[in-house]
Amino acid sequence: MGEAPAISVDHLENGHSNGVYVKSEPKNIEISVEIGDRTFMIGGNHERNNFSIGVQIHDKNSNNWFSPIVLGTGPKPSQGYSAFVLEQGRILVIKKGSPRNESIWFLEVDSPYVREQKKLLRKEVVAWSKGVRGNAEKPIVISGPSGVGKGTLISMLMKEFPSMFGFSVSHTTRSPRSMERDGVHYHFADKKVMEKEIKDGKFLEFASVHGNLYGTSIESVEAVTDSGKRCILDIDVQGARSVRASSLDAIFIFVCPPSMKELEDRLRARGTETEEQIQKRLRNAEAEIKEGISSGIFGLILYNDNLEECYKKLKVNRLLLIAQNVVMF
Numbered sequence: 001m002g003e004a005p006a007i008s009v010d011h012l013e014n015g016h017s018n019g020v021y022v023k024s025e026p027k028n029i030e031i032s033v034e035i036g037d038r039t040f041m042i043g044g045n046h047e048r049n050n051f052s053i054g055v056q057i058h059d060k061n062s063n064n065w066f067s068p069i070v071l072g073t074g075p076k077p078s079q080g081y082s083a084f085v086l087e088q089g090r091i092l093v094i095k096k097g098s099p100r101n102e103s104i105w106f107l108e109v110d111s112p113y114v115r116e117q118k119k120l121l122r123k124e125v126v127a128w129s130k131g132v133r134g135n136a137e138k139p140i141v142i143s144g145p146s147g148v149g150k151g152t153l154i155s156m157l158m159k160e161f162p163s164m165f166g167f168s169v170s171h172t173t174r175s176p177r178s179m180e181r182d183g184v185h186y187h188f189a190d191k192k193v194m195e196k197e198i199k200d201g202k203f204l205e206f207a208s209v210h211g212n213l214y215g216t217s218i219e220s221v222e223a224v225t226d227s228g229k230r231c232i233l234d235i236d237v238q239g240a241r242s243v244r245a246s247s248l249d250a251i252f253i254f255v256c257p258p259s260m261k262e263l264e265d266r267l268r269a270r271g272t273e274t275e276e277q278i279q280k281r282l283r284n285a286e287a288e289i290k291e292g293i294s295s296g297i298f299g300l301i302l303y304n305d306n307l308e309e310c311y312k313k314l315k316v317n318r319l320l321l322i323a324q325n326v327v328m329f
């Protein structure tokens with residue numbers, strides 16, 4: 001869901017606000033936050049559930065109260081909250097008297113994600129997400145055959161949620177493509193040097209893919225998690241299998257093409273491989289798709305037919321995964 005920057009509770013609880021609008025009533029179990037013509041009442045248990053506090057909205061123009069659909073899991077009822085209006089249609093809610101890892105929450109009331117959900121559900125929607133305080137959340141491993149659109153989907157996710165996701169920059173021994181920059185798209189590596197680093201235990205996983213060596217260094221994953229972002233790994237199925245067997249607790253997503261013909265067309269249209277390399281990638285794709293679907297490694301399998309639809313599914317499915325307590329973003 002919303003972006004979850006690292007935030008210091010001490011700083012906020014000592015009375016510094018962002019100066020936009022703050023109303024904190026420690027003795028009241030509900031707080032009200034005004035944004036434009038609306039007042040959000042946060043904290044009551046309107047839904048009568050003990051899992052998540054309620055949210056009600058008052059619209060000044062119509063003088064009506066209504067209960068929105070509340071996505072995600074919010075904080076459990078508490079004795080007091082503080083609220084701060086943030087940019088991008090989000091409210092920071094700090095639950096008082098809670099352990100630090102339970103104290104920071106974000107209620108998205110008009111973020112791009114919530115606007116999209118409103119359109120999809122045709123109802124008023126708000127969404128909870130939990131704050132990240134420097135602790136890395138489960139990384140996301142995205143696999144699928146070459147040319148299926150993994151990189152495209154990842155770019156869309158990173159563009160929409162720039163402060164939430166960070167890309168793990170892999171090492172590879174293949175030559176850079178014309179638009180690729182060392183250290184951004186890949187760390188382009190010498191084979192002997194990379195092999196030595198693998199031997200020295202510097203890699204979380206590595207694999208020979210389409211005739212070149214690729215690998216995820218521990219340093220690359222740490223660089224992302226240290227920045228407080230959720231790490232995304234774009235790796236092949238062999239790499240996903242290795243990560244699955246490693247100590248890294250991750251979420252695994254496999255992307256399938258609508259057909260082999262479409263995969264071939266995409267690879268050709270991308271224009272980055274020679275005919276021989278395209279043929280090799282297509283041959284490997286068949287085995288990868290079989291393994292991706294049947295191996296049981298992947299918790300979510302997406303078909304990338306229409307790009308926008310697939311991206312939507314990637315985002316909507318996270319709700320399903322949240323409900324299963326597998327992922328929260």
Ligand SMILES: Nc1ncnc2c1ncn2[C@@H]1O[C@H](COP(=O)(O)OP(=O)(O)OP(=O)(O)O)[C@@H](O)[C@H]1O
Nearest residue numbers: 145146147148149150151152266270304305306307
């Ligand atoms: N749903 C889609 N419909 C049509 N074209 C698409 C779709 N998704 C991605 N593409 C295009 O297909 C090509 C391959 O996409 P992309 O480079 O993202 O694949 P990839 O899975 O990351 O490949 P690789 O594993 O080789 O890095 C790109 O030109 C991209 O613009």
Ligand SMILES: Nc1nc2c(ncn2[C@@H]2O[C@H](COP(=O)(O)O)[C@@H](O)[C@H]2O)c(=O)[nH]1
Nearest residue numbers: 146170206207209214215216234235236239
């Ligand atoms: N096992 C790993 N596979 C990786 C890694 N980085 C990328 N890849 C996969 O390689 C293919 C080809 O990529 P391309 O950039 O040459 O088109 C693609 O399917 C990637 O998922 C890695 O670190 N480890």
